Amino acid sequence: MIRSDQILKTVDMIQKEHLDVRAVTMGICLLDCRTGDAESTAQKIEEKIKNLAGTFVEVCDRIGGMYGVPVVNKRISVTPIAHVGAGFSRGGFVRLAKALDDAATAVGIDIIGGYSANVEKGINQGDMSLIQAVPEALATTSRVCSSINAGSTRHGLNMDAVALLGQTVKAAAEQSAASSGFGAAKFVVFANQPGDNPFMAGAIHGLGEAEAVINVGVSGPGVIARALERKIEEVGADHLGLDDLAEEIKQATFRVTRCGELIGRQVAKELGLPFGVVDLSLAPTPSVGDSVGEILNILGVDDIGAPGSTAIVAMLNDAVKKGGSFASQSVGGLSGAFIPVMEDSVLADAAERGCLILEKLEAMTCVCSVGLDMVPIPGDTDADTIAAIIADELMIGVINSKTTAARLIPVPGKQAGEFVSFGGLFGESVVLPVRNTGKSSRFVQFGGRIPAPIHSLKN
């Protein structure tokens, strides 16, 4: 029998620290849904998703109930739609977005990802039609998320695409102006996008994946924060070094990863699907006590963005990977600590006080996942400046062989310091100021590609 102290520690983790499984995502291949026209392709997409995922939510809830660990988000990712709809018009791609939205509604999930394309080296006709369809698709659907991979360590950064995507971000926000530019909150631009990430808005079912697969994103940052608080209370801050705290993060991550994998594998078994990966990411939500920013506070900076924040988030990110990768049979996805401003109440507060600025966020994303995420910026920020911010963020990933991304929301009609709220998991924050706008157009207009980085002489 398991020892009493181990039982009590696990009970604390589940009951007091709100352990949950953050996301179980079913990846579905849609390549076989392609027919000669958009309408019948859309119908086949809906049918396939309903067939494969009809009992998905019910199974997740039942397994979560059995183990007493709730599965918070049930999501679906699909084959990047640019591959499925290549040859269709812009209107045809909008129709496919509607099919994804309807299928998501039918199976009872809140978000479906994969309205996506990979343009890291060039843009083909299918990619272009999809990108042109993105603003309307996101404004006219509620559950569809879109992501574009515009760069990679192997191929460099496609600046023609980045220039176009700066305009796409702006158009996505403007076409959903009635909801404060919410369309842009469902659109993310990547470098080195993984094909097995269970987290939105960037989840896709990559081309190298099986017919269908279950991927899992483990628990949120609350468990880590509470474990650190308990350790500090027990031992005393004076008797703890950062290495001791890193060890505590590793051990807590080990336990939460084990739970996540147990439940994910059980869901996959019940659905008769292969289990893919555990994504070790710490994904915050706007709820109090579920914040990555709070962990940074506990680890010693009084405000997020203060000097030391980058070092701490690097240590956190590394400790999470170490504990999680030992716990899991197969790790993948993004696997790092997210710092999405609007979705993390402590980060949002720091932004409101002016402590956390765009440039510091960018620095922090050099050492954590996943990039400038859920950052509201003034609605009048020009498309070239947005493209240049995306380029900066993506090159961090390209050069450092890691995934980075930008999910910027130019909130229509709002200026820096004004408040924006999308509610629910998407959260709220003040609009962050963008300094030095209008000074990057010559760079963006060059277009072409930033070549792939050298793979030796690392410094």
Added chain:
Amino acid sequence: MAERTNMVISVMDRDRPGIVAEVTEGISSLGGNLADLRESVLCGYFTMILVADFPAAVTVEQIETSLSTGSSSRVSVEIADGPLDDAPASEHIYILSAVAKDRVGLVAQVSRFCSGRGVNILDLASHVDGDQYTMMLQLELSGIQSMKAFRGELAEFDETSGLNLVLQHNDIFRATNEI
């Protein structure tokens, strides 16, 4: 293979070195083969239950005599009733932890709740820390038709009993504590 008889043997004594050796040597001297064994020491007292199969000719009295002679241990032997049970299916095993301020009747209260619902207690351990009493019960819930309803009853019992009760699947503890 010659016919053999399953015997259930329990042993109790003030704890001292050599009890397990005495008992198991006594069993093997009669041709007995151990099937399963569990021993525990509590507040200086030793107890052990074991199951062993013996040649059909060996009697209960022979075993009792063999194990008691020259030993302070109190030994009880009986023939197993029917075939031995397999371990219960792991999917139905849960851990119930119950924490409360120490008082008379806590274990009785919890075990009565379980027995009233046909729930078998597979293992039970407790410890006292100051005035706080903690119980860990390993339960077999295959007879429970609706886990949702059972959890509801448990929540109600939590409210009325003053116990802090948490029910979790056994696999969760294995996953989080075993490498």
